[in-house]
Amino acid sequence: MKAGNLDVDIREMVIDDLPLVFHLGEKLFTPEEFSNLYRTWDEYEVTYLFQTEPEFCLVATIDDKLAGFALGYTVEKPRTAWDYGHLVWLGVDEPYQRHGLATKLFEEFMEIMQTKGVRIMVVDTQANNKGAIHFFKKHGFDNPIKHVYMSLNLDEVSREKGR
Numbered sequence: 604m605k606a607g608n609l610d611v612d613i614r615e616m617v618i619d620d621l622p623l624v625f626h627l628g629e630k631l632f633t634p635e636e637f638s639n640l641y642r643t644w645d646e647y648e649v650t651y652l653f654q655t656e657p658e659f660c661l662v663a664t665i666d667d668k669l670a671g672f673a674l675g676y677t678v679e680k681p682r683t684a685w686d687y688g689h690l691v692w693l694g695v696d697e698p699y700q701r702h703g704l705a706t707k708l709f710e711e712f713m714e715i716m717q718t719k720g721v722r723i724m725v726v727d728t729q730a731n732n733k734g735a736i737h738f739f740k741k742h743g744f745d746n747p748i749k750h751v752y753m754s755l756n757l758d759e760v761s762r763e764k765g766r
């Protein structure tokens with residue numbers, strides 16, 4: 604499969620990909636940049652998604668070398684089973700960005716979701732992740748809903764209460 608001028612292979616993730624995907628994610632989803640407030644990129648995230656619904660864990664390789672990945676899961680809704688699909692982590696190694704790899708990963712991911720009966724796909728990202736927002740808009744995502752996350756520092760609460 605050609606993505607730009609690169610020969611890309613998109614396939615399901617296998618066990619040997621796990622450490623490579625984890626380390627690429629460490630580069631892409633740093634706490635400062637493009638992290639996800641309610642999910643943390645760690646080895647458990649990768650192994651959990653792989654163990655739970657491996658068919659929604661895809662990798663992109665170029666000459667057998669990992670270049671990107673897409674990881675997600677489906678959400679069962681009462682009366683509309685497997686209706687929602689969540690693309691949680693989409694990442695492409697920096698040297699390969701803007702060559703259409705994420706587009707290929709996304710298209711394959713969407714196709715698999717459709718075959719599993721998913722009707723609505725959701726994505727989320729930090730409001731300052733302009734590249735990802737542009738990418739998702741280009742691929743038809745709209746109707747962004749603002750969601751407010753608030754935090755409470757429990758160490759400070761303890762200090763105030765003298766605990």
Ligand SMILES: CC(C)(COP(=O)(O)OP(=O)(O)OC[C@H]1O[C@@H](n2cnc3c(N)ncnc32)[C@H](O)[C@@H]1OP(=O)(O)O)[C@@H](O)C(=O)NCCC(=O)NCCS
Binds near residue numbers: 707
């Ligand atoms: C977002 C990301 C996955 C895009 O991967 P990619 O392989 O470069 O994407 P594509 O080449 O398929 O881009 C398709 C289109 O999306 C848009 N796009 C992609 N990256 C963009 C960026 N940084 N800024 C603006 N638009 C961007 C462009 O319209 C692009 O088309 P063009 O190159 O012809 O202009 C990649 O930049 C990445 O891994 N970012 C860090 C992790 C992240 O934020 N993931 C998303 C949230 S989980």
